[in-house]
Amino acid sequence: MxxxxxxxxxxxxxxxxxxxxxxxxxxxxxxxxxxPPLPDARSLSVEVTDRDGALLRVFANRQGRWRxxxxxxxxxxxxxxxxxxxxxxxxxxxxxxxxxxxxxxxxxxxxxxxxxxxxxxxxxxxxxxxxxxxxxxxxxxxxxxxxxxxxxxxxxxxxxxxxxxxxAPYGGNLEGVRAASLAYFGKEPVSLNLQQAAMLVALPQSPESRRPDRHAQAARSASLRVLERAAMKGLIDRGEVTRVSGLEFSVRRRPLPAFAAHLAERARAAAPHRLSHSTRLSRTAQRNLEVVAADAARRLGRRLSVAIVMADSRDGSILAQVGSAGYFNGRHAGWIDMSRASRSPGSTLKPFIYGLAFDEGLVMPETLIADRPANFSGYRPRNFDMQFQGDVSIRRALQMSLNVPAVRLLVAVGPARLSAILRGSGMRYALPASADRPGLSIGLGGIGTRLVDLVQLYTVLAASDGRPKALSNGIDPASVPGSANAPLSGVARWHLRDILSDLPAPAGSQQLGIAYKTGTSYGYRDAWSVGFDGRFVVGVWIGRPDNSAVPGLTGLNAAAPVLFEAFARSGYDIAPFRPPPAGAVRLARSALPESMRRFRSFEERLQQAPSGEAAPQIAYPPSGAHVALSRSTDGRYRPLIVKLQGGRPPFRWLANGRPAGHAVRRRDWQWVPDGPGDARISVIDAAGRSVGVEIVVE
Missing domain, CATH: 1.10.3810.10 (Biosynthetic peptidoglycan transglycosylase-like)
Structure with a gap:
């Protein structure tokens, strides 16, 4: 020197x-x-995250910066x-x-x-x-x-x-390493490679002249200088510098995450001072189903929107809630959240009518029922295709979504019972302004409900215990079931799963092993499809946000293919159905009791009963009872004595929907349960009248 x-x-x-x-x-x-001026957290961007903390959406701060x-x-x-x-x-x-x-x-x-x-x-x-x-x-x-x-x-x-x-500035309106990593590389800075890390070190020194999306060579040179200095100080091997210098360098600026836009907007509006909002969504499912919805909207038409909701029946989590085919898509009115819009659900409620009829002992899947023109006190339902099939099995009637058989069963079980199931499952719905109580039209979609509420209802069929779960996305108020009990017995739920899973996949779709039901509202305004496997429920709505008609739009040709695509692309494997509960079996029509081989209306059954004859009633055990039974030395339950009053002998007893032996004239019956848990005991008298009770065996 x-x-x-x-x-x-x-x-x-x-x-x-x-x-x-x-x-x-x-x-x-x-x-x-x-x-000194201190950092102010209020200047940060607002974040909305999924169940695992992954970003769903980021909002720019008040200065328009991503921070x-x-x-x-x-x-x-x-x-x-x-x-x-x-x-x-x-x-x-x-x-x-x-x-x-x-x-x-x-x-x-x-x-x-x-x-x-x-x-x-x-x-x-x-x-x-x-x-x-x-x-x-x-x-x-x-x-x-x-x-x-x-x-x-x-x-x-x-x-x-x-x-x-x-x-630290990273070019444009990007501030901070997270915003830069997401915008330039599409990932959080936890998983940067060496080339990317070096670039983000060099960029704040000259954020505009080194922007990799605009000045790639300057960014590349600066990042190599960072690596050269690191090699000189022994932080990395010099061979790494050579390796990185030979890599291709191409960076484009990506938009920051904007998934679940409707939900994110509601979260920010509900708590404007919070910087972070946690949801129960799955980012993977949400991202994938938003793509499914957007693809479907492009195929279906200019003014059609698509909404999809996916829920986990185990814990009530809403894993994905797609409100439209694109929040910023003006051609499809994407800013309107159709997952929360009230619309007519069409035929999607029919399975629950059949479930009630199974539980009442009125029918079995192979029971015949008439599909012919009928007048129910002025109400004359017709099938979607204006055709009638004559005598069909209950299984076929539900699979074909026939209107007249569904209304025949609804008359037998009562609209109030169906309404009670809907309410008890936590489903919210609105009656027409002209109605003060549910009528027969409720079975064919004569109410208003939301896609999230329809999915809430179907979780009853997917849940292992059949008990409704309060669905929640973590932001909106959760749906609260009206009852903690299963609204349908395990046998009835199994019959519905068995029937609906036996439907073929819609044209162009691969069979997936799910059960599903479609629906089309009056005037071709709404197309629905709801499906479930052994765990998940997915609901799809398609229509126009302005509620105008779309000629030819049906649940089967529009919504069902989207449902199958949603299951296939959700990111979750199809969950297998559980084994059938005790007493749940497929019985041929020939194996049914004579009185259950054909459905007869209450009036038809009443005509066969003598005037003044009392209807059958199970006197013991009462419905809802918890029955503690002792066991014999071999471990089997000791018999439960069931007592009957009224009715006309002989009597046909059923346990969990399965006939128990031949008809008998005695008014008491000894029943041996297969095991603990929920059970339904039913009886049919000679006039075809039935009654049942639900108990819990302990």
Missing amino acids: TVAKKHRWLLAAGIVVLLCGGMVLSAVLVDRAYP LRPDLETLDAEFTSLLIAYEDKRFWSHHGVDPLAMVRAFAQMVANGRIVSGGSTITMQLARLLEPRPSRSLGAKLRQMARAIQLERRLSKDEILAWYLTL
Whole structure:
């Protein structure tokens, strides 16, 4: 080193020592009078996350900037090491100002007559971000030094590093390493590769001239300089520099996550001061089903919208809630959340009419029922195709979604019973303005309900115990079941699953092993399809948000293919159905009791009963009773004595929907349960009248 150069370094060192000492003294003296500006969390972007903490949607802050706070514990360790080595190698030991770095910077300035390197620590850079000053004068640098010392007195090193990585500029309106990593690489900074980490270290020094989406070569060169310095300091092998320099470098700016847009908007509106909102959605399912909805809308037509809801019947979580074919899609009125719009559900409620009829002992799947023109006190339902099938089995009637058989059964069980099941399952619905109580039209969609409520209802069929779960997405008020009990017996639910899973897949779709039902509202306004496997329920609605008719739109040709695509692309495997419960078997029509081979209306059965004859009633056990039975030495339950009053003998007894032996004339019956749990005991008298009770065997 020459004498002149040595003198310059000594002069620089002396000046810096005096400056640093003065900065420390002045920072301490004016600390209270002139406190530094501190980071404000209110300036951050609002985040909406899924059940695992993954980002669903990010909102720009009030200044229109994407500003996300990183989690240092999950930040890529290689990125942090590169950053400290490149920007501030003594970051963890200095107190805001690094005298050695300042000596080097001041000596370079004296030698070159201009500022070559700033010698700024990360803390000083944070001070500049918090208190921006356009000039790079000596006075501005001294102020940064004083502010850095003040910040070190108030914030921990981790807090300083986290705020620097939150506020550092990364080009355009991107601030912070998380926003940059998501925008440039489409992922969180926890999983950066070496090339990406180096680029994000270099970018804040010149965020506009090194923007990788606009100035790829400048960004590439800067990132290689970061790696060269890291190799010189032994942080990485030099071979890594060679390897990275040979990699292709192509970066485009991506939009930040904007999934579940409707739900995210409601979350922010409900709690505008919160910076983070956690949902119960699955980002994978939400992302995939949004693609399914958008693809379907493009195929179906310009003004049609698509809504999809997926729920887990085990815990009531809504895993995906797609309100439209695209929130920002004006052609499909995407801003309207059709998953929460009230519409007529068409034939999607029919399975629950049949479930009630199974539980009442009125029919079995192979029972014949008439599909002929009928008049129910002025109500004359007709089938969708205006045709009638004559005598059909209950199984076939439900699979074909025939209207007249469904109404015949609804007359027998009563609209009030169906309404009670809907309410008890937590489904919310609205009657027409002209009706004060449910009528027969409820069975064919004569009510208004939402897709989320329809999915809520069908979780009863998918749940292992048949008990309704309160569906929740974590933001909207949860649906609350009206009852904790299963509204349908296990045998009735199994019959419905057996019938609906036997339907062929819609044209062009692969058979998936799910059960499903379709529905079309009056006037071709709404197309529905709801399906379930052994765990999940998916509901699809298709129509126009303005409620106008779409000629030819049906649940089978429009909604069902989307349902099958949603199951296939949800990201979850199809869950197998559980084994049938005790007493749940397929019986041929010839194996049914004579009185159950053909459905007869109440009037028909009443005509066969003598005038004044009392209808059968099970006197013991009462419905809802918990019966504790003792066991014999071989472990089998001892018989339960069931007592009957009224009715005309002989009597046909059924346990869990399965006939028990031949008809008998006695009014008491000994029943031996197969095991503990819910059970239904029914009896049919010679006039075809039936009655049943539900009990719990303990």
